[in-house]
Amino acid sequence: MTQEQEIFSTSAYLDMELLRLTTAGSVDDGKSTLIGRLLYDSKSIFEDQYESIKATSEKRGEEYVNLALLTDGLRAEREQGITIDVAYRYFATPKRKFIIADTPGHIQYTRNMVTGASTANVAIILVDARKGVIEQTMRHAYIASLLGIPHVILCVNKMDLVDHAQNVFEGIKKDFEAFASRLEINDVRFIPISALNGDNVVDASTKMKWYTGPTLLSLLEHIHIANDVNHVDARFPVQYVVRPMSNEHHDFRGYAGRLAGGVLKKGDSVTVLPNGFASKIKSIHAGTAELEEAFAPQSVTITLEDEIDISRGDMIVKTDNVPQSTQDVEVMICWLNEKKLQLNGKYFLKHTTRDVRCVVKEIQYKVNISTIEKVEDDKNVGLNEIAKITLRTTAPLFIDPYKRNRITGSLILIDEATNVTVGAGMIV
Amino acid sequence: MKHLEELESESMYVIREVAAQFERPALLFSGGKDSIVCFHLARKAFFPAKVPFPLVHVDTGHNFPETLVFRDELVKKHGVQLIVGSVQESIDTGRVAEEKGYNASRNTLQTVTLLDTIEKYKFDACIGGARRDEEKARAKERFFSHRDEFGQWDPKNQRPELWNLFNGKKNIGEHFRVFPISNWTEMDVWQYILKEDIEIPSIYFTHERECFLRDGVIYAHSDFMKLKPTEKAEKMTVRFRTIGDMTCTGAVLSKANTLEEIVQEVASTRVTERGSRIDDKRSEAAMEDRKKAGYF
Numbered sequence: 001m002t003q004e005q006e007i008f009s010t011s012a013y014l015d016m017e018l019l020r021l022t023t024a025g026s027v028d029d030g031k032s033t034l035i036g037r038l039l040y041d042s043k044s045i046f047e048d049q050y051e052s053i054k055a056t057s058e059k060r061g062e063e064y065v066n067l068a069l070l071t072d073g074l075r076a077e078r079e080q081g082i083t084i085d086v087a088y089r090y091f092a093t094p095k096r097k098f099i100i101a102d103t104p105g106h107i108q109y110t111r112n113m114v115t116g117a118s119t120a121n122v123a124i125i126l127v128d129a130r131k132g133v134i135e136q137t138m139r140h141a142y143i144a145s146l147l148g149i150p151h152v153i154l155c156v157n158k159m160d161l162v163d164h165a166q167n168v169f170e171g172i173k174k175d176f177e178a179f180a181s182r183l184e185i186n187d188v189r190f191i192p193i194s195a196l197n198g199d200n201v202v203d204a205s206t207k208m209k210w211y212t213g214p215t216l217l218s219l220l221e222h223i224h225i226a227n228d229v230n231h232v233d234a235r236f237p238v239q240y241v242v243r244p245m246s247n248e249h250h251d252f253r254g255y256a257g258r259l260a261g262g263v264l265k266k267g268d269s270v271t272v273l274p275n276g277f278a279s280k281i282k283s284i285h286a287g288t289a290e291l292e293e294a295f296a297p298q299s300v301t302i303t304l305e306d307e308i309d310i311s312r313g314d315m316i317v318k319t320d321n322v323p324q325s326t327q328d329v330e331v332m333i334c335w336l337n338e339k340k341l342q343l344n345g346k347y348f349l350k351h352t353t354r355d356v357r358c359v360v361k362e363i364q365y366k367v368n369i370s371t372i373e374k375v376e377d378d379k380n381v382g383l384n385e386i387a388k389i390t391l392r393t394t395a396p397l398f399i400d401p402y403k404r405n406r407i408t409g410s411l412i413l414i415d416e417a418t419n420v421t422v423g424a425g426m427i428v
Numbered sequence: 429m430k431h432l433e434e435l436e437s438e439s440m441y442v443i444r445e446v447a448a449q450f451e452r453p454a455l456l457f458s459g460g461k462d463s464i465v466c467f468h469l470a471r472k473a474f475f476p477a478k479v480p481f482p483l484v485h486v487d488t489g490h491n492f493p494e495t496l497v498f499r500d501e502l503v504k505k506h507g508v509q510l511i512v513g514s515v516q517e518s519i520d521t522g523r524v525a526e527e528k529g530y531n532a533s534r535n536t537l538q539t540v541t542l543l544d545t546i547e548k549y550k551f552d553a554c555i556g557g558a559r560r561d562e563e564k565a566r567a568k569e570r571f572f573s574h575r576d577e578f579g580q581w582d583p584k585n586q587r588p589e590l591w592n593l594f595n596g597k598k599n600i601g602e603h604f605r606v607f608p609i610s611n612w613t614e615m616d617v618w619q620y621i622l623k624e625d626i627e628i629p630s631i632y633f634t635h636e637r638e639c640f641l642r643d644g645v646i647y648a649h650s651d652f653m654k655l656k657p658t659e660k661a662e663k664m665t666v667r668f669r670t671i672g673d674m675t676c677t678g679a680v681l682s683k684a685n686t687l688e689e690i691v692q693e694v695a696s697t698r699v700t701e702r703g704s705r706i707d708d709k710r711s712e713a714a715m716e717d718r719k720k721a722g723y724f
């Protein structure tokens with residue numbers, strides 16, 4: 001680590017974009033080592049953290065400092081030597097700030113990968129070069145595609161154990177492409193790496209001259225993410241009604257929320273759902289500042305020209321572009337709980353800022369995650385399983401297909417008895 | 429969108445969810461920079477209305493006097509309600525026993541006072557300024573963190589948290605801790621303070637103070653810590669990177685006098701800010717254990 005004091009540029013810092021990424025791999029594919037390597041080589045590790053893992057490595061009699069320890073979390077995990085839950089890591093380079101959702105690879109923790117994947121721009125899927133594409137790899141790719149992660153990077157790790165051979169890498173690439181063609185992933189990249197030695201992670205490998213693509217970090221710094229948000233369909237779920245009731249702002253009635261898609265400008269003609277009233281945008285506020293326009297994913301407060309009764313859970317949209325309003329919703333559901341999904345069962349449902357209840361009308365089919373085949377004869381949907389179902393809600397939802405908008409296209413189901421989140425749904 | 433704007437938007441969204449989903453929320457306010465940023469975000473989230481919940485300060489009785497002055501001025505300036513939970517009172521009423529010895533701290537005692545305060549005012553959601561980059565147990569914390577009726581955190585049984593759908597449903601007696609700036613790093617916080625020109629307590633800036641050295645940490649000399657025979661207090665030019673109570677917050681030697689200088693210093697520092705927090709050093713899993721018991 002360098003000690004020299006570079007002058008830190010605040011203007012450059014404020015100019016960075018945020019990239020959210022998730023990592024997936026089977027146990028021992030080298031995920032912790034890779035993340036540790038990214039953190040270490042990008043100089044995001046502090047001395048006291050490094051000293052602490054160095055001491056632990058020595059105590060355990062390991063030959064070199066085990067970078068995987070950097071991402072070792074809770075005591076329970078340390079004792080069992082596994083990662084049990086999603087952990088978030090942060091690092092920045094002069095180009096971007098990164099949030100890593102570090103999720104474990106075990107089959108039984110699919111729910112964690114779904115959690116980490118839900119907000120990710122990029123999924124890094126790890127494959128052990130000696131093993132190639134295995135069932136787990138396909139599960140991870142399927143989940144990445146189901147959760148609509150815009151970019152997937154397949155890292156073929158442990159290249160040092162296969163003599164850095166190009167044909168091994170190309171073979172794995174071909175296998176993965178064959179499988180991925182059946183999924184909806186728009187952007188897949190492949191990188192041969194050695195997380196342990198650092199080849200092609202931050203620094204280009206000298207042992208794989210045949211690979212001319214970017215290193216992993218360079219790709220993460222440059223991959224185009226500005227279009228990962230929907231800029232077309234203006235959707236403003238009302239989150240909270242701001243009523244100051246003070247003398248100074250006596251008549252102020254603002255609708256606070258975070259744009260779930262598109263752009264809203266002062267003067268735009270809007271419709272308020274569900275009641276369908278039309279009005280125009282009078283002003284847009286961000287704290288004390290007034291804006292001419294707001295775009296996703298900004299948090300703002302909006303006022304309208306007309307006095308309309310609007311409350312949390314309503315949605316303000318442009319009059320010429322409205323979402324579907326319906327009580328019958330088809331979703332791909334990922335089940336997150338030991339207690340099975342109940343046909344005809346009732347659940348709380350959260351969609352944007354809207355709370356309703358719903359009943360499960362139909363379980364159409366289950367998906368075999370490893371083969372992506374439909375299973376029609378077994379309708380038992382248990383923990384970590386994925387199915388297509390039909391829901392009927394107590395009040396209309398204002399929805400877009402998940403593929404079009406990850407915010408207005410997603411919902412969660414909550415068990416009415418335990419209040420636990422049991423299902424993650426993507427609207428078809 | 430730039431990253432700090434995106435983080436700000438995310439945090440405002442989370443804070444508004446709290447106001448919308450809970451009946452009696454509160455903001456845990458320590459007087460440190462993270463809770464100050466949370467309060468600033470809350471003001472922005474509800475402007476031009478006032479922040480619709482009170483601030484709660486768990487007062488260990490071992491605060492830096494500068495922090496208390498700052499707190500009282502902020503409360504007056506913005507017209508918010510302040511509720512103080514007193515650790516001294518918990519000691520006086522026998523709810524907790526004071527630690528003994530040179531390294532005695534009221535840090536762990538705070539948990540009882542905090543939980544008592546939550547129970548007394550029936551708070552159902554407490555907003556805190558914790559960040560996931562601070563410490564490894566925090567790295568697994570949700571935005572909406574469920575606590576059982578004993579105020580305990582169960583890391584193995586956390587609710588999945590997907591997209592921006594936060595599930596604040598709970599049974600009677602349970603509550604939530606909510607961490608709007610989960611995704612911020614120390615640098616983000618400083619840059620934001622600089623960008624938004626947010627006021628912070630004077631002890632974050634360089635000043636002369638009577639300090640002493642113990643186990644490699646610089647402590648402020650105060651009535652709350654007894655010097656060992658080998659220790660000697662002397663004047664040093666220091667500032668604080670975090671603000672906790674005087675018995676567990678270490679100072680750093682620094683001449684940083686402006687926010688710009690602090691940012692430069694943070695950028696070149698090679699030690700984590702919690703490295704100067706003695707509360708974490710007690711054992712490798714100190715934070716995790718305290719969190720399970722109901723700590724912040």
Ligand SMILES: Nc1nc2c(ncn2[C@@H]2O[C@H](COP(=O)(O)OP(=O)(O)O)[C@@H](O)[C@H]2O)c(=O)[nH]1
Binds near residue numbers: 025032158
């Ligand atoms: N030879 C070699 N070993 C690696 C590489 N990456 C990881 N490993 C080793 O593989 C084992 C599992 O790695 P770890 O990062 O703990 O895997 P995880 O379970 O996916 O987090 C450890 O012994 C690592 O040292 C690599 O690129 N080459």
